[in-house]
Amino acid sequence: MTFRNLMASAAVVALGAGAPALAQVESSDPIRMTLHDWTGQLITTNIMARVLEEAGYNVELVQADYLAQFAGLKTGDLHVAMEMWETTGREAMDEAVATGTVVNMGSTGMEAIEEWWYPSYVKELCPGLPDWTALNDCAEVFATAETAPRGRYLGGPVTWGGFDPERVEALGLNYEVIHAGTDAALFAELESAYQRQAPILLWVYAPHWAPMQFDGEWVEFPEYTAECYEDPSWGINPDMAFDCGKPRGPIWKVAWAGVADKWPGAASAIEAFSIDNDTMGGLIALVDLEGGAVEDVVEDWLWENEDTWRAWVEG
Amino acid sequence: MTLAAPDHATASPAGPQRPGAQRWLWPVALLLTLALGWAAPLLEALPGLGWLIRVPSALVIDMQAAVRGFMDWLVNRAHFGLFTFRELTRGIAWLVDQPYQAARFVLVEGWVEGRGARAVTHFPPLSWIAITAIVTTMGWHAGGWRLAAFVGGCFLYLAVFGQWASAMVTLASIVIAVPFGVGLGLLLGVAAYLSPRFDRALRPVLDLMQTVPIFAYLVPILFLFGFGPVAALVATVIYAMPPMVRVTTLALHSVPEEIREFAAMVGCTRNQRIWRVLVPAAKPDLMVGVNQVIMLSLNMVIIASMIGAGGLGFDVLNALRRLNIGAGIEAGLAIVALAVALDRLSQAYARRSARPPTASGMSWLARNRWAPALVAVAVLSGLLGLIWPPAQSFPAEWQITTRDFWASLVRTINVNYFDQLEAFKNALLLNVMIPLRRFLLALPWVWVLALVTLAGWRLGGARLAGLCAALVMFIAMAGLWEPAMITLYLCGLSVVIAALIGIPLGVLAASGHRAGRVIGGFIDTLQTLPSFVYLIPVVMLFRVGDFAAMIAVVLYALAPAVRYTAHGLRSVPSELIEAGTVSGCTRWQMLWRIRLPMAVPEILLGINQTIMLALSMLVITALVGTRDLGQEVYIALTRADVGQGIIAGLGVAAIAIIADRLIAAGAARTRARLGLTGRGGS
Numbered sequence: 001m002t003f004r005n006l007m008a009s010a011a012v013v014a015l016g017a018g019a020p021a022l023a024q025v026e027s028s029d030p031i032r033m034t035l036h037d038w039t040g041q042l043i044t045t046n047i048m049a050r051v052l053e054e055a056g057y058n059v060e061l062v063q064a065d066y067l068a069q070f071a072g073l074k075t076g077d078l079h080v081a082m083e084m085w086e087t088t089g090r091e092a093m094d095e096a097v098a099t100g101t102v103v104n105m106g107s108t109g110m111e112a113i114e115e116w117w118y119p120s121y122v123k124e125l126c127p128g129l130p131d132w133t134a135l136n137d138c139a140e141v142f143a144t145a146e147t148a149p150r151g152r153y154l155g156g157p158v159t160w161g162g163f164d165p166e167r168v169e170a171l172g173l174n175y176e177v178i179h180a181g182t183d184a185a186l187f188a189e190l191e192s193a194y195q196r197q198a199p200i201l202l203w204v205y206a207p208h209w210a211p212m213q214f215d216g217e218w219v220e221f222p223e224y225t226a227e228c229y230e231d232p233s234w235g236i237n238p239d240m241a242f243d244c245g246k247p248r249g250p251i252w253k254v255a256w257a258g259v260a261d262k263w264p265g266a267a268s269a270i271e272a273f274s275i276d277n278d279t280m281g282g283l284i285a286l287v288d289l290e291g292g293a294v295e296d297v298v299e300d301w302l303w304e305n306e307d308t309w310r311a312w313v314e315g
Numbered sequence: 316m317t318l319a320a321p322d323h324a325t326a327s328p329a330g331p332q333r334p335g336a337q338r339w340l341w342p343v344a345l346l347l348t349l350a351l352g353w354a355a356p357l358l359e360a361l362p363g364l365g366w367l368i369r370v371p372s373a374l375v376i377d378m379q380a381a382v383r384g385f386m387d388w389l390v391n392r393a394h395f396g397l398f399t400f401r402e403l404t405r406g407i408a409w410l411v412d413q414p415y416q417a418a419r420f421v422l423v424e425g426w427v428e429g430r431g432a433r434a435v436t437h438f439p440p441l442s443w444i445a446i447t448a449i450v451t452t453m454g455w456h457a458g459g460w461r462l463a464a465f466v467g468g469c470f471l472y473l474a475v476f477g478q479w480a481s482a483m484v485t486l487a488s489i490v491i492a493v494p495f496g497v498g499l500g501l502l503l504g505v506a507a508y509l510s511p512r513f514d515r516a517l518r519p520v521l522d523l524m525q526t527v528p529i530f531a532y533l534v535p536i537l538f539l540f541g542f543g544p545v546a547a548l549v550a551t552v553i554y555a556m557p558p559m560v561r562v563t564t565l566a567l568h569s570v571p572e573e574i575r576e577f578a579a580m581v582g583c584t585r586n587q588r589i590w591r592v593l594v595p596a597a598k599p600d601l602m603v604g605v606n607q608v609i610m611l612s613l614n615m616v617i618i619a620s621m622i623g624a625g626g627l628g629f630d631v632l633n634a635l636r637r638l639n640i641g642a643g644i645e646a647g648l649a650i651v652a653l654a655v656a657l658d659r660l661s662q663a664y665a666r667r668s669a670r671p672p673t674a675s676g677m678s679w680l681a682r683n684r685w686a687p688a689l690v691a692v693a694v695l696s697g698l699l700g701l702i703w704p705p706a707q708s709f710p711a712e713w714q715i716t717t718r719d720f721w722a723s724l725v726r727t728i729n730v731n732y733f734d735q736l737e738a739f740k741n742a743l744l745l746n747v748m749i750p751l752r753r754f755l756l757a758l759p760w761v762w763v764l765a766l767v768t769l770a771g772w773r774l775g776g777a778r779l780a781g782l783c784a785a786l787v788m789f790i791a792m793a794g795l796w797e798p799a800m801i802t803l804y805l806c807g808l809s810v811v812i813a814a815l816i817g818i819p820l821g822v823l824a825a826s827g828h829r830a831g832r833v834i835g836g837f838i839d840t841l842q843t844l845p846s847f848v849y850l851i852p853v854v855m856l857f858r859v860g861d862f863a864a865m866i867a868v869v870l871y872a873l874a875p876a877v878r879y880t881a882h883g884l885r886s887v888p889s890e891l892i893e894a895g896t897v898s899g900c901t902r903w904q905m906l907w908r909i910r911l912p913m914a915v916p917e918i919l920l921g922i923n924q925t926i927m928l929a930l931s932m933l934v935i936t937a938l939v940g941t942r943d944l945g946q947e948v949y950i951a952l953t954r955a956d957v958g959q960g961i962i963a964g965l966g967v968a969a970i971a972i973i974a975d976r977l978i979a980a981g982a983a984r985t986r987a988r989l990g991l992t993g994r995g996g997s
Contacts, residue, residue, distance in 0.1 A: 037632045063629055064542060065621040067953045071534050072542030092953070144858070145741040146749075154859065157938075158946065159953035180859045181938035181949070184635045184851055191638050192855035195729050209637065288637050 027262050030060040033080045034069045038183075039294070040207050043283050044082040044108060046298040047309070048273055054302075055313045057266050067092050074101040079256045080270060086249025087112045087205070088160050093254060103257050105267070107250035109274035110207060114162070115246050116153065116219035117204035117211070119190075121197050130220045132171065139174040141199045151175040154189055154202035157182055162203065163229070163242045170240035171221075175201075190214065207280045209288040221245030265313075272312035340773070344766060348758070355757040368759040375794040379958030386957045390538045404539035411491070412545050418487040422446070423480070440483070442700050442707045443474045445693035450656065452685055458663035469656035474709040476716065478649035484626035486653060488619065489612055492548050493657075496556040496608040501601070503556075504563020505589055514564060519972060521557040525927050526971035528934040528945060529554060529618055530952040531964030537622060547619035554931075555611035558924070562604030565920070566597035602665045603882060606658055610842050610874075613654040617845045627653070628845065635851050640725055641718025647848035654843035655836070725852045733856065740862050748861055751808065755800045760791055767973060775980035782976060786969040795944065795966040802943040802970060805861060805936065806929040809868035813925050817873045818918060821880025822906065834877060842874040846935050854939055864936035871935075872928040879921025883914030913989060919982040926974045930967050944970075 031052060033045050049059040062078060070092055072078035084093050096102035118129065125141045128134025139151035146152075153175045155164045164177045180186040186202060187210050193200035194214055204211055204218075221244055227234040228244035235243040253270060260267040283301060286292045302309060351358075359368045393400035420426070425440035441449075447470045455463035473482040507514035529550050540546040570593050578592040594601070620628030627650050634642035700707025764787045771783035790799045824834040846867050857863045887910050895909045911918075933945025940946075944967045951960030 037629075037636045039637065062543060063620060063622075063625050065533075068533055068537060068622060069542070071537035075538060075541075077537075077542040145737075146744065146860070157940070157953075159950050178859060179940045181936075181940040181946070184638070184847075185854045185859050185939045187638055188851045188854040189858055192729050192733075192858075195726055196733055198733075 025056045025266075026264060028058055029262070030058040031080060031259070031263060031266055032060045032062050032078050033082065034064040034072075034078055035061050036064065036066050036069075036083070039209065039284050039287050040280055041083045042294045043280065043287065043298060044275070046294055047275070047301065048080070048082055048270060050298060050302055051273075051309045051312060052266055052269060054309075055265065055269060057263060070096045070102065073254065073256050074099060076101075076256045076258050079259050080105075081254050082273075083108065084252045084254045085112045086252065087114050087162075087247070089252075090249075093252065096254070101257050103255055103260070105253035105255050105271050107274070108253055110251045110277050110280055111248055112205060112207075112251055113218075113248050114156075114160075114203060114205035115221070116201060117216055118199070118201050118219065119194055119197075119214055119216040121215075122199045122201075123217075125199055130217045132173075132219050132221045135201075135219070136172075136174050142175070142201045147176040147178070149174075151201065153177050154186060154200065155179050156186060156203040156205075160203075162246060164203070166240070166242040167221075167244075170235075170237045170243040172237070207277050207284060209284055212281060212285050213289055219245075224248070269312045274312075340769075344769065348762065348766065351762050352754040352758050355759055358759070367761045370760050370791045370794075370796045374792055376792055378793055379956070379962050381958075382961045383956075383958035386535050386961070390535060401539055405541060408540040408545040408549070411495075411548055415487065415491045415544060415548065418490050419484070422483040422487045439697055439700055439707055441693060442696040443470075443479055443709050444696040444706060446483075447471060447474070448692045448696075449689060450660070452689055453660055454663070456685070457660060457667050462659060462663055466656045466660060469652040472652045473649055475714060476645050476649065477709075477711070477714040478627065478630070478646060479709055481625070481627045481630050481646065482649050482653055484624075485613075485616055485628065485650070488544060488548055488551070488624055488626065489609070489653070489657065492551040492555065492612045492615075493605075493609055495548075496552045496612060497559055497605055499552070500556045500559025500604065500608065501563055501594075504560045504604075505567065505594070507560065507564045508567040508593075509585075509589075517560065518975075521560055522927075522972045522975055523965075523968050524553050525557040526930050526968045527961070527964035528931065528948045528967060529615075530934050531948045531960040532957075533622065533952060534957050534960070542622065544619075544624045547615075547622050547624035550622070551612050551615040551619055554615055555608045558607035558611065559604040562607070563597075563601060566600030566604075567593050569600065570596045598665055602662055603878070605661050605665070609658050609661065610654060610839070613650055613657075613843045614845070616650055617847055631845050631847055635847055638851065639718065639722075640851060641716070641721035643848050643851065644721045645716065645718065647844045650845060651840050651843045655839050658839065725855060729855055736856050740857050744860075744862055748804075748808065748865070752801065752804045752861075755804045756797065758800070760796055763787065764791070770977055771973075771980075774977055774984065779976055779980055783973055786973050789969050790966050793962050793966060795947065795963060798942065798944045798947050798963070799966055799970065801941070802930075802933060802945070802967065805864060805941060805943055806868065806926065806933070806970075809865050809872060809929050810922070810926050812865070813869045813872045813929070814876050814922055816869070817876025817921070817925065818880050820873075821877040821918075821921070822884065822911075824877060824881040825884035825910075831881065834881075838874040838877050841870050846871050846932065847938075850935070850939060859940045861941060863939045864941045867936055867939070868929050868932045871932050872925045875921045875924035875928060876918075877921075879924065880914065880918050883917025883921070884910050886917070887913045915985050915989070916982045919978050919985070923975055923978045926978075927971055930971050933967060 033049055035042055035045055045061065049061060052059050062072075064072060064078060064081075066089070069078055069081055073081060074096060093102075093104065097104055116132075118126075122141070123129055126134055126138035128137060135151070140149065142151035142153070143149060144152050151174060153164065153168070155177045156162060156179070158179050167173070168175050168177055180189065180202075190200060190202060190204070190210060192198075201219075204216075222228070222235060224245045224247045225234070229241055229247075232239055232241050234241070237243040253273065255267070255270065259270075283297055286297045287294055355368050358364050365371075389400055391401070395403070398406075421441055423440055426438040447467055450470055451463045451467035454466035473479050503517060507517050533550070536546050536550055540549050567589075574592060574596050575588075578588040583592060616624070616626065616628035617631060618628075620626060620632060627646050630646035631643050631650070634640075634646060696706050704710065705713070764784060767787050768780045768784040772780035790796060820834055820838075824831040849870065850863070850867050853863045853866050857866065891909055891913060892905070895905050900908065933941075933943055934948055935945075937943070937945040937949040944963050947963035948960050948967070951957075951963060
């Protein structure tokens with residue numbers, strides 16, 4: 001491992017002023033971008049950082065908590081966060097944007113999917129899947145001593161929302177919702193069950209390495225519409241809302257409101273940044289499943305897609 | 316000092332010296348509690364009694380809005396005329412940042428410009444060879460070749476297992492946080508020793524620092540100190556300092572009377588008495604505090620990495636996010652290696668400075684012939700690194716890894732023994748944990764209030780009773796009753812289990828030198844290995860839920876029970892041991908009749924710390940889906956709701972303070988009964 005790689009893995013990486021500027025930039029102060037703890041976000045952020053560097057800006061990457069980072073974005077200690085998921089970060093984002101100190105820089109082009117999910121081998125025990133109406137027949141399959149005779153559905157952390165208890169009630173599902181406290185705990189259970197080829201029903205989201213590494217399917221609920229969540233009379237259950245699947249939504253970019261004034265060129269490049277789910281899925285797989293370094297994967301992508309990112313900078 | 320009669324020491328809590336009616340107080344209270352827990356659902360159905368069982372909503376007031384308003388004022392508007400509060404804290408942050416940047420320059424970065432392919436190194440940091448040589452020499456200097464080999468081995472582990480760069484980032488923040496924590500802790504501890512009034516004012520603050528989960532005040536800290544390593548350092552010091560203060564005060568109080576009198580006789584000023592006599596005399600006890608500061612600082616590594624400290628904590632999080640258990644364990648063990656090496660070094664230096672200097676009169680250089688050699692190693696390895704990179708940074712090709720081993724170990728256990736583990740878990744869960752949780756949740760809140768107040772009154776009189784009642788009322792009025800009872804259930808059970816395992820281990824550790832070392836190493840590992848590392852395998856084997864949370868809490872909170880028990884047993888006055896030997900005690904009698912009873916105050920202090928650590932684990936257990944106060948704090952953090960976070964954090968602190976005060980009062984009574992006056996008596 002070279003010294004440079006060591007530096008990169010140290011996670012708080014200062015980008016100095018050594019690079020020759022390719023273009024005239026508005027300010028040579030470093031643009032601080034936040035890194036979180038999932039691979040997709042590291043890739044998105046590193047791509048953006050490298051593109052901004054190519055355009056002559058100085059960039060500093062700072063390790064920050066997904067939600068605690070808003071404290072920094074509001075004061076201008078931090079400048080850019082590349083992934084704010086509609087499905088998990090909406091409340092914090094709305095609150096921050098309402099203060100006028102943080103702005104939404106538009107979609108990353110990726111769409112977040114989250115839904116009930118099961119490994120493919122479960123289908124042998126519960127042939128009616130993926131249709132949701134088969135779930136009640138298979139409650140025994142997914143039951144544990146704590147939940148029996150009801151099935152066990154492992155939901156995301158409480159903070160992810162998602163209205164699963166409401167969904168269970170509205171659809172009359174014979175299931176108990178157990179909340180995993182974190183993403184890591186959620187997928188640890190999946191890995192454990194997968195090793196034993198044991199039945200499991202849980203919340204999975206994409207883009208993520210898990211649905212790529214593990215063979216499985218989303219449960220098919222009645223399709224989400226806005227009315228389903230708001231209007232009790234809509235859908236199968238005439239008396240309750242939430243009798244449908246989960247919404248899918250964009251992954252947003254957010255920034256400190258001052259970015260557009262201080263580095264207008266960078267701001268427009270960040271707004272222009274766009275990448276789709278499949279491309280990102282491929283890059284995540286290169287890192288998480290094939291063991292590549294984030295920096296190398298990003299360099300290769302930049303090399304092969306120069307036209308794409310040049311357009312962000314120049315457009 | 317009077318020798319306690321054995322039958323006194325082993326007397327039941329309601330000792331024989333009390334009037335008959337009071338002897339029945341606790342058994343009756345216990346029976347009533349059981350009956351009420353059972354009958355509460357029936358009582359609740361009766362009209363007009365509901366408010367006695369469940370906290371009535373009219374009683375709950377919105378304190379969160381007030382906290383939110385105060386924090387908004389503090390962060391955005393508070394000022395001292397010339398400058399705002401935030402400018403003050405930013406100034407402090409700047410001051411702390413200077414030594415930190417210096418440490419990073421030396422250990423991590425050197426002077427580099429650019430990044431990735433364009434990085435240019437103008438001046439390298441100390442090479443791995445130089446740093447390993449330095450710590451090894453320090454080990455030799457402080458404790459001989461054995462310690463040198465141990466410390467050198469720990470640092471070689473970091474290099475060989477590819478943890479070097481991250482470990483140096485972590486080390487840079489530790490070498491800044493620990494001196495701050497120890498120094499401030501010592502000063503506050505001395506002040507508390509000198510002024511009982513200050514001591515009383517400080518204790519609740521310490522409890523708050525140690526028990527309000529960091530997630531509760533993380534957001535304001537980030538506002539005040541900026542986003543990055545300095546905020547993480549501040550949070551680390553806040554969390555790691557309290558044991559140092561407590562230990563300092565206790566240690567100064569337990570300096571033998573003769574030494575105090577000696578200081579008075581030779582005419583010491585107050586400052587001389589403190590710094591030249593009492594502090595040196597209390598040094599062995601103080602080192603327990605230093606040990607705790609180092610251990611707790613390294614404990615914060617994970618949370619610190621979430622707010623920009625980077626380093627090993629970030630590697631652990633990152634590995635576990637990908638369920639790379641092996642990588643997580645390696646990075647976690649690197650934290651342990653760093654912690655243990657630093658701890659042993661500091662302990663050895665303390666022992667060394669307690670010895671009289673051997674060769675006085677010689678110049679510093681003559682006494683430290685190794686110093687020039689060390690400088691030479693540092694410079695030469697740096698220069699060599701310019702032409703031969705492996706001398707500067709340990710090459711990737713030489714690194715080894717055990718990742719596959721760990722992953723397959725967990726996999727093997729999972730595939731082959733899951734059913735047995737599941738059966739064991741279900742038995743405990745269905746027969747003990749769930750009934751206990753139901754029972755505590757069913758208890759009428761008015762009865763809990765009465766019971767805690769009664770305990771306060773019996774152990775410490777009207778003042779303590781008033782405090783206990785006020786704190787219980789706070790929890791009820793904050794609308795936190797249910798999560799608080801779940802907290803009580805989870806932490807209470809975990810502490811009982813930790814004590815059942817920890818006290819015997821402590822006895823074992825005190826029984827022999829070798830056992831002490833092995834157990835010491837074991838609990839150091841447990842306390843510094845980030846709980847995240849074992850939380851993931853635990854979840855894989857036991858699923859998410861209370862059981863997994865309980866295992867994590869027990870593992871983490873075990874350490875002080877062991878450590879304080881061992882320390883208490885070792886520091887039983889030798890004249891008592893001799894008295895026992897003279898009167899022909901067997902080994903067993905010695906333990907049960909003399910050593911254990913005399914160590915009870917120390918063991919209680921250990922249990923107290925166990926409770927504090929268990930409560931501080933709540934935020935981590937929230938990550939595996941518990942529904943306690945920790946979860947409230949965690950939810951508040953994810954919503955950036957300072958009000959909810961701080962109120963829930965104060966709820967945790969209220970439980971902690973009740974436990975602490977009751978135990979302290981109990982310990983004081985025990986001490987008085989044992990005739991151990993002068994120990995911690997204020």
